[in-house]
Amino acid sequence: MDSNCDLIKTIEDDQEVPDYSENSDIEDDFQPRKQKRKENKDFDNNFQFVNDVADYNKDTWNDLSKYIKRKAKSKLDDKIKKIRKGTENEGRNKSDNDSNLDPSEVKEEDDEIFLSDDELKKDIFRTKEKKGKRKQNVKENDEETIDFEEYSNTESYGTFYQMNLSRPLLKAIASMNFVHPTPIQAATIPVALMGRDICGCAATGTGKTAAYMLPTLERLLYRPLDGPAVSRVLVLVPTRELGVQVYQVTKQLAQFTTIEVGLSVGGLDVKAQEAVLRKNPDIVIATPGRLIDHIKNTPTFSLDSIEVLILDEADRMLDEYFAEQMKYIIKQCSRSRSTILFSATMTEEVKDLAAVSLNKPVKVFVDSNQDVAFNLRQEFIRIRKEREGDREAILAALICRTFHDHVMVFVQTKKQAHRLHILLGLLGVKVGELHGNLTQPQRLENLTKFKNEEIDVLLATDVAARGLDISGVKTVINFVMPATMQHYIHRVGRTARAGRVGVSVSLAGEQERSLVKEIIKNAKNPVKNRIIPPDIIEKYNKKLQSLQPDVDTILEEERNEREIAKVENQANRAEKFLKNENKDIQRTWFQTQKERKEEKEKLLLTEKQPNIKKEKKKQNQKPPNIVEEKKKSKVPKKETAEDRAKKELEKIAAFQARLAKKQNKQKKIRTVVEDNKFTSNRKGGLKRSRSSFAADLTDVSKKAVKKMRYDANVKKNQAKRKGTKNLSIGKKDNRKTFRKR
DSSP: OOTTOOOOOOOOSSOOOOOTTTTTTOOTTTSOOOOOOOOOOSOOTTOOOOSOHHHHTOOTTGGGGGTOOSOOOOOHHHHHHHHHHHHHHHHHHHHHHTTTSOHHHHHHHSSSOOOOTTTTSOOEEEEEOOSSOOOTTHHHHSOOSSOOEEOOOOOOOSSGGGGTOOHHHHHHHHHTTOOSOOHHHHHHHHHHHTTOOEEEEOOTTSOHHHHHHHHHHHHHTTSOSSSOOOOOEEEEOSSHHHHHHHHHHHHHHTTTSOOOEEEEOTTSOHHHHHHHHHTOOSEEEEOHHHHHHHHHHSTTOOSTTOOEEEETTHHHHTSTTTHHHHHHHHHHSOTTOEEEEEESSOOHHHHHHHHHHOSSOEEEESOOOOSOOTTEEEEEEEOOGGGGGGHHHHHHHHHHHTOOSSEEEEOSOHHHHHHHHHHHHHTTOOEEEESTTSOHHHHHHHHHHHHTTSOSEEEEOGGGSSSOOOTTOOEEEESSOOSSHHHHHHHHTTSSOTTOOEEEEEEEOGGGHHHHHHHHHHOSSOEEEEEOOHHHHHHHHHHHHHHHHHHHHHHHHHHHHHHHHHHHHHHHHHHHHHHTOOOOOOOOOSSOHHHHHHHHHHHOSSOOOOOHHHHHHHHHSOOOOHHHHHHHHHSOOOOOHHHHHHHHHHHHHHHHHHHHHHHHSOOOOOOOOOOGGGOBOTTSOBOOOOOOHHHHHHOOSHHHHHHHHHHHHHHHHHHHHHHHHHHHHHHHHHHHHHHHO
16 A cells, blocks of 8 residues: 555455454564564565556655755764764674673673563553543533534445546546545545535544545546636645645646646745746645745735635644634635635634634534544553653663564654654664654655655654554554643554554653543553563663763764854855845745734743842842853753653643643623523514524524525615615606706
8 A cells, every 4th residue: 555645445344353452462463573574585466567667667755856955964873873883893892802701791781682581571461441431421512613514415435436536536546556435535525526615524544635635636627727827726734744745645646637736835945836836736735834935925826716725634723823824824715715624633723713714514524533543552651750760761672672663652852852863773773753853854754764664663743643644653652641632642543544453652650640541531442551570671771871971972963063054054144145145035924023922922821020039139149250151051961861751741731731721711702692582672572683603604504594595685685676766766856857847
């Protein structure tokens, strides 16, 4: 199966699927073990000859090369290899000199940790049972604030050929070896082909991208080809990687059509994107920030002609950082557009956006994504309060002993991801990282390496937690528990996709116990508590401590390189300025600096207030000695493993506090009385009850439809009458004046 594709072969209704989550103690059946990959020297039965050389050399990532001008430079792996070679040579010299020593002692000093037969025993598992019955009426209480039109057509489509799609699209689907649509695709495509606004919700890994892209491409096939080129479809996504993935899927689906697709995401070459957008491609796939940049600074590009607006992962885009940008973009689009909104989880913010931006929407809810995948095995490793510094050793033990390939590790901070990259690299693990501190070419390169199995472990922040479809991810490890249940569902949703089996292992400290309890309460299958023997953790702790000097040297080298690069950039800028080569026009933003400051202040948890006591102390203090200050600055404080774990937990606590602040924020009070009992007039007659704007906009019940039709007809008739009255009044006036004369 192609890793870049979002169309997924689904499980048939009658097909029996083994539920591996029950047998979590039987590890060896399906869990990755350290094995040498066997080379299949026999002839491959699935081999097929290709018709054309172009087909043979075809690469779906090749099309991105026009957007990437800079090469992905990363010297970190080379530095790790250099240190590892040095240690290997030292180990050989020692073994030559100390040939009389016991072999077990030599092995322990070697790069790989030697474990005896007793230490190789499997970890202990304890089943965590949920206390009390799960509340079944949760969904009943969580009623929508707006009335959607439910999709009632229960006709099940067995294949894509029954959906009345055009031949170029069917050919593309056939070339990708897919026949059966997923439930969300079967439900969405027929409704979207009718041109209706859709509010869709389905779990991660169910093929949402193809669900909205196939009907969009079908509609674009009938666009007028004679007139000027116009951008008709806009797809908004929250992250750059998701944007690239949607772009690849769209290009594959549109490979036999003349539909042009443009990509506009941060980190890639701006000039190349401007050149593409000037040609007005039919579909534009963009992240909000870069799109606003192009709206403001790219001539001949606007959103006036957008006929279809697609909001993918809407719940993530309505985060506090994207809210203002989203409002601005939606205002720029034409009002007569049709809108498709897709979200993995249905939050209050998404419902509010649906109320404002969708016109008589159809609700297509296959799964509200409140649970993890049925075939996911959930495990937790409890960390005591005084053992917070063991997290790195536990992670190293898990990866070196049990989970060796196709592993995604989620961390909270970029600094921690980089440190773990160095540590695991020094332990001999093929590892890569994915976070905001890397350049976009580096991020894409690491992602492709992980997909192509050149990297076994991918360390990532929450940038990779949503939407990314990486086939074959066997294990997800949470280095620190995420902030909320929704974040947890998205993270573990990277594995156990489309009916496959997956494992999630989460390291949970004392502060994170409440979330663990919630997960156990909501789990359909028993959750396991994995207990790693303490002697093994101690052994890995010692190994990591011995590697600490090497980690420090690598970090110091990188710090020096950054300083040199910074100075070189400043020198180049000064040189360009003197030569008057820097004639680039300054790029504008939709907000002023003052507005941006105000927005940042709103997002702050507490207002910064001056500390009077500290100021008084500073005033009374003697002027500091410059030499002493330099000495202090030269000697940085050594961070312990516990300090690093605390930083990770502090970031989660800050996010949770921000969420609490957002929830406690007072909502707008609407002075609308909707009960007929209290709407009586003074004269005794009953007044017609008013309703909110959202309810009026999205109420598609029979009464509401009749009322809207009736109101529209009444207004038309009134307008006609007024027109005829005005004409008749004019005639009468003319007659009167004629008589007077």
